[in-house]
Amino acid sequence: xxxYSANGVWLKLLCLTxxxxxxxxxxxxxxxxxxxxxxxxxxxLEKGTQPxxxxxxxxxxxxxxxxxxxxxxxxxxxxxxxSDINLVIKNTKYDKLLTPLSTREISYLLLVLIAVPSxxxxxxxxxxxxxxxxxxxxxGDLPYLNIGKI
Numbered sequence: 001x002x003x004y005s006a007n008g009v010w011l012k013l014l015c016l017t018x019x020x021x022x023x024x025x026x027x028x029x030x031x032x033x034x035x036x037x038x039x040x041x042x043x044x045l046e047k048g049t050q051p052x053x054x055x056x057x058x059x060x061x062x063x064x065x066x067x068x069x070x071x072x073x074x075x076x077x078x079x080x081x082x083s084d085i086n087l088v089i090k091n092t093k094y095d096k097l098l099t100p101l102s103t104r105e106i107s108y109l110l111l112v113l114i115a116v117p118s119x120x121x122x123x124x125x126x127x128x129x130x131x132x133x134x135x136x137x138x139x140g141d142l143p144y145l146n147i148g149k150i
Contacts, residue, residue: 025146034132047133064113071110074099078106 024030037044045052078099099106123129134140 028146030132031137031144034138038132038138041139043133043138064117068110068113071106071113074106075103075110078103 047053101109128145130140130142130145132138132140134142135144136142137144
């Protein structure tokens with residue numbers, strides 16, 4: 001039987017992250033990928049163009065917010081269920097269809113939904129890594145800086 005080592009998985013993920021960072025930073029692969037979508041002084045998909053802005057920006061943000069609200073509501077209902085005998089749902093099949101996850105799993109998911117966008121915003125502000133449309137190379141006003149130049 002194969003044993004599972006969580007420490008080995010984290011070490012592999014750390015190594016993969018370091019390799020990806022070095023690959024993107026020293027090869028300017030991110031710039032080459034951006035050049036594919038920027039031709040003749042214009043982006044293939046202009047910022048704010050509908051329906052792409054809705055599909056790729058507004059809709060995912062809305063779905064994440066709605067999922068967060070749903071998870072908070074489920075946690076509140078479960079808390080009330082445990083504290084008030086009259087609110088207990090008699091049909092456990094309905095309860096399992098509504099939320100097949102445990103309260104702990106829902107809490108972790110809610111924590112990740114809050115932590116990941118917050119961490120991305122924090123790292124974007126601290127590292128001063130700009131979006132391609134803000135770079136001088138692509139008609140913006142900011143210079144391209146990799147992590148070594150910051």
